[in-house]
Amino acid sequence: MSVAPLTDGLLCGWRIRSAIALPELLEWQGDDRPPDLTVRLGDVDEHLPEGRTLSPFLEIDGTGTGLLQVPEVGRFLVRPSGGITIAPQPEASAAEIRLFLLGSVLGLVCHQRALLPLHASSVVIDGGAVAFCGPSGMGKSTLALRFARRGHAVVSDDVCVLDSGGPARVRPSFPRLKLWRDAIEDASLSPEGLERNRRGQEKYHFLEPEAGVRDSLPLRAIFLLRRPERGEVEGIERLSAPLDILAALEAETFRLPVGRALGTEKALFQARTLIASTVPVYQLRRQPDAPPERWLDAIAAIVRG
Amino acid sequence: MSGLALIASYPKSGNTWLRAFLASHLHGGQPIDLNGDLVRIRNVTGRSLQDRHAGLEHSDLTPNEVALLRPLSSRRIARQQPGLYKTHDSNLVPPGAREPAIPADAIDRVVYIVRDPRDVAISMAHHFGWSLAASVDRMGDTAFCIGLSSPGLNMNIEQWVSSWSAHVESWLDAGDLHLLPLRYEDLLADPPGHFTQLCRFLGLDDTRHAVSRSLEASSFTALADQEARTGFRERYAASTAPFFRKGGAGGWRGELPPELAERVACTHRRVMARFAYR
Amino acid sequence: MPLSPNSEVVRRPHPLEAAIGDTQVLLDVEQGLYFGLNAVASSIWQRLEQPIRVGDLCHSLMAEYEGEEARIEAEVFAFLAQLEAQNLIDIRA
Numbered sequence: 001m002s003v004a005p006l007t008d009g010l011l012c013g014w015r016i017r018s019a020i021a022l023p024e025l026l027e028w029q030g031d032d033r034p035p036d037l038t039v040r041l042g043d044v045d046e047h048l049p050e051g052r053t054l055s056p057f058l059e060i061d062g063t064g065t066g067l068l069q070v071p072e073v074g075r076f077l078v079r080p081s082g083g084i085t086i087a088p089q090p091e092a093s094a095a096e097i098r099l100f101l102l103g104s105v106l107g108l109v110c111h112q113r114a115l116l117p118l119h120a121s122s123v124v125i126d127g128g129a130v131a132f133c134g135p136s137g138m139g140k141s142t143l144a145l146r147f148a149r150r151g152h153a154v155v156s157d158d159v160c161v162l163d164s165g166g167p168a169r170v171r172p173s174f175p176r177l178k179l180w181r182d183a184i185e186d187a188s189l190s191p192e193g194l195e196r197n198r199r200g201q202e203k204y205h206f207l208e209p210e211a212g213v214r215d216s217l218p219l220r221a222i223f224l225l226r227r228p229e230r231g232e233v234e235g236i237e238r239l240s241a242p243l244d245i246l247a248a249l250e251a252e253t254f255r256l257p258v259g260r261a262l263g264t265e266k267a268l269f270q271a272r273t274l275i276a277s278t279v280p281v282y283q284l285r286r287q288p289d290a291p292p293e294r295w296l297d298a299i300a301a302i303v304r305g
Numbered sequence: 306m307s308g309l310a311l312i313a314s315y316p317k318s319g320n321t322w323l324r325a326f327l328a329s330h331l332h333g334g335q336p337i338d339l340n341g342d343l344v345r346i347r348n349v350t351g352r353s354l355q356d357r358h359a360g361l362e363h364s365d366l367t368p369n370e371v372a373l374l375r376p377l378s379s380r381r382i383a384r385q386q387p388g389l390y391k392t393h394d395s396n397l398v399p400p401g402a403r404e405p406a407i408p409a410d411a412i413d414r415v416v417y418i419v420r421d422p423r424d425v426a427i428s429m430a431h432h433f434g435w436s437l438a439a440s441v442d443r444m445g446d447t448a449f450c451i452g453l454s455s456p457g458l459n460m461n462i463e464q465w466v467s468s469w470s471a472h473v474e475s476w477l478d479a480g481d482l483h484l485l486p487l488r489y490e491d492l493l494a495d496p497p498g499h500f501t502q503l504c505r506f507l508g509l510d511d512t513r514h515a516v517s518r519s520l521e522a523s524s525f526t527a528l529a530d531q532e533a534r535t536g537f538r539e540r541y542a543a544s545t546a547p548f549f550r551k552g553g554a555g556g557w558r559g560e561l562p563p564e565l566a567e568r569v570a571c572t573h574r575r576v577m578a579r580f581a582y583r
Numbered sequence: 584m585p586l587s588p589n590s591e592v593v594r595r596p597h598p599l600e601a602a603i604g605d606t607q608v609l610l611d612v613e614q615g616l617y618f619g620l621n622a623v624a625s626s627i628w629q630r631l632e633q634p635i636r637v638g639d640l641c642h643s644l645m646a647e648y649e650g651e652e653a654r655i656e657a658e659v660f661a662f663l664a665q666l667e668a669q670n671l672i673d674i675r676a
Contacts, residue, residue: 055360056377071370104361135353136364137458182457198367202455230341242603243619246610250617257360265612266599273601273608289542 008035011106012161012171013216020086020094024102024174024205026212037082037109039101044075044087052261058104060261066108073097076105080112095195095205102174106159107255114264116271117254120160120222121177122170123147125303129155129170129217133252134225138288142183143225143299145206146292148175149187153211159254163216164267168275172213177206186291221280221303224248228285236284236298245276308383308413310507312346312391315472316451317428318420319489320391321539322552325523326500327389330509334518339531340538349382349390349407350452350461358382363462364454371463372399375406383411389507393451395467396475396482406465409481416503417476420489421582422469423557423569431550434543441565444469445572470576488580490554496520525552586660586667588638591675594631598671611671618669623648624662631672637663 009016009025014036016025048067051059059067064080073096074088084105088097110117120131121144132140141157148154154175163169181202184191189206197203228234239245249272253259259268275281282302286295312327314320324346329337331345347354356362358381359374366374382390394406422444430440443449447468452461466472477486485506492499497516504511521527529549532540540548557566570577577583598618599610607625609618620628626647630640641656648655666672 055358056374056381058360070366071373072367099365103365136356136362137352137460180454180457185456197365200367202457203364230338241619242606242608243617245603246608246617255360260615265610269599269610270601273603276608277601277603 010214011037011102012110012173013163014082020097020101022098022102024098024176024207026174026214029214035082037084039084039086042085042087044077044085046075054257054261058108058258060258064112064262066112066258068100068104068108070100073100076100078105078108078112082109084109093196093199096198099178099197099205102176103158104255106161106173108258110159110161111255111258111262111264114262114267115164115171116162116268118160118162118222118249119158119252119254121157122155122160124153124155124213124217125220125300127217128220128303129160129172130220130299130303131156131160131170131222132225132284133222133248138225138227139183139286139292140225141177141179142186143223143292143295145177145179145183145187146296148177148208148211150296153213154208155213155217162219162271162275164271166274166278168219168271168279169216170219171216175208175211175213177208179204179206219275219279221282222249222275223282223284223299224252225288226283226285227288232285234286234290236282236295236302239281239283242276245281246272248281249275308387309349309379309407309411310387310389310413311349311407311415312389312418313396313415313476314393314418314420315425315466315469316393317425317432319418319492320393321548322492322523322525322528323416323418323503324391325528326503326519327507327509329522330504330515330519334515334522336522336527339528340535343539346389346391348461349379349392350394350464352458352460352462354382354386355462358385364458368450368453368463369401372402372406372465375462376402376404376408376411379407379411383413387413392464393466394464395472396479397465397467397471399465405475409479412482414483414485414506415476416485416487416506417473418487418489418492419473419477419580421554421557421580422573422577423561423566423582424489424554425469426565426569427557427560428550431546432541432544432548434541434545437561437565441568444569447471468572470573473576493552493554525549586637586663586674587676588636588641588656589676590637591634592631592637592640592663592672593634593675594628594672595670609671611669614670616669618671623658627659627662631666634675 008028009022010028011025015028016037017035018039019041048059048061051061054060057069066078068076072089073092074086077085107117120133121140122129122131123144132143134140144154155170156173157177161171163171178197181191191204194204312320312323324343328342328345329335355378358378363371396405398405426440430437445468449466450463451466452459452463501511501516532547532549537548601608605622607620641659644655667674
């Protein structure tokens with residue numbers, strides 16, 4: 001396979017050298033260090049010799065190496081050294097390969113490096129990162145899109161990586177949002193020309209290429225998106241009980257069992273307690289199918305204090 | 306209980322009524338909140354449940370990949386979170402997969418509800434906002450799936466339902482399952498008798514007083530009144546009628562045009578005869 | 584193990600801990616459970632780093648907090664029983 005030389009990219013502060021093009025990423029402009037992450041194409045065995053199954057499509061071995069297998073996309077071998085080998089399925093599209101490289105594999109890399117990945121979309125508000133967490137379908141990416149349309153840079157979609165040590169900072173990933181057709185059309189945009197998340201799927205990759213963020217940012221606030229339960233009204237409320245905040249941050253940890261399997265509980269606990277003691281965490285209760293627009297000003301006002 | 310205790314049925318066959326009854330019964334016959342308490346008997350295909358046990362997001366997978374993944378996730382749910390669940394899955398091996406979505410070894414026992422397909426056709430049409438003819442077509446379609454995400458995310462993941470006849474036979478003729486079949490029409494005709502049987506099968510309190518209390522809390526009027534007051538979260542967005550619409554048997558005689566009734570009877574003749582649907 | 588003033592109590596090894604505001608938070612990694620301790624509970628917890636007799640623990644708390652001996656003792660016993668129930672301490676006769 002002949003591959004045109006690609007420039008190195010910037011992913012969460014890491015220098016990444018990749019055999020496949022990663023249009024989501026900004027170009028690396030930092031020092032001339034060797035790459036932190038290297039993506040190659042090559043053969044990958046079906047199992048790790050000493051691996052144990054952590055979830056149906058993921059094995060981990062004692063050295064911290066992970067093997068992700070997505071039946072119609074391919075195998076991803078992820079070494080703690082930062083070496084990533086991909087054996088794609090012949091029919092896999094480039095977008096499908098990047099979807100898992102910049103999603104599940106990125107989460108694995110974070111856990112290998114004892115960094116806390118939150119399952120969150122995040123945008124820049126008032127010079128800091130504001131993260132939206134919550135179950136699928138609650139509108140994380142949709143809120144991020146609405147902020148992006150108002151000129152706010154997108155810091156992450158899906159995987160929001162916290163830096164180690166204090167104060168709490170976010171390592172920007174890339175300005176791509178995964179959006180269903182209805183969310184795109186509700187924002188008066190068209191999915192035409194956008195790459196599909198998976199073949200035949202009505203979910204698309206929306207890229208704001210000019211809007212990437214290079215340097216780490218202070219984490220300004222976390223909003224947990226929830227559906228109002230019975231007796232509750234829509235609204236925003238700050239969580240105050242430390243145990244509630246920690247439980248929420250644990251629930252919103254991306255690929256939590258991977259961190260446990262790799263023995264990084266201590267680092268994750270420190271990252272969560274740092275957030276709980278220094279970053280305001282709010283619950284945003286709204287009906288997921290209600291227009292998101294009315295919340296944007298309220299969110300921005302709360303963040304700006 | 307070890308593994309999954311399933312309330313299984315083709316869609317619109319009385320599953321939600323049983324869930325309402327059980328939601329009340331598990332709490333001593335208390336009145337239930339439709340939008341809060343039905344989660345006591347969760348849908349096994351709920352997206353967040355499935356995502357958590359699969360360790361990834363089903364919204365990033367193709368239907369074929371979901372079909373390969375589901376049996377593996379079902380076993381994990383059976384091991385880590387056993388209990389009562391509802392499902393509309395058929396007990397068939399989906400194309401491209403090697404086993405059914407919920408394999409027999411993940412199942413503790415199954416309550417299977419069957420309802421006259423002509424009444425199902427009417428109820429499905431109202432629920433999904435389809436024409437009666439479309440509803441009848443889907444019921445004969447062995448490729449029929451629900452839980453598809455288009456144009457937006459579905460709160461359930463993909464379920465391969467297949468045709469009405471194939472669905473019924475896949476569960477009732479499985480052979481390797483501890484199974485209680487219930488006819489919806491029998492449940493309606495003699496609620497105390499059949500719900501007592503249900504409770505006994507599930508190892509729940511089957512005393513007359515307890516059963517009748519829970520039946521009252523989950524009566525059709527109680528549920529329909531509540532939906533009229535507060536709405537029902539599980540009602541489909543395109544529905545043309547309330548979720549709790551009539552809850553009767555034999556409504557098709559007045560509502561289903563004779564040629565459609567004949568088509569249902571023709572397509573599903575063998576299975577209908579088994580349940581004396583004439 | 585029944586608790587008496589002569590029992591010796593000590594923390595079980597290695598829960599993770601951190602202060603969040605006034606709350607001391609413990610994470611028992613094995614059980615995956617979080618615990619929150621208020622100021623008084625946390626000052627008892629601090630004293631359990633090395634094995635200590637329950638009687639001595641009560642005396643040292645009485646020196647710091649005003650209160651009737653019987654009441655402090657009752658509260659300490661109740662709290663230690665909770666800690667033991669959650670597998671956070673060992674009690675030796």
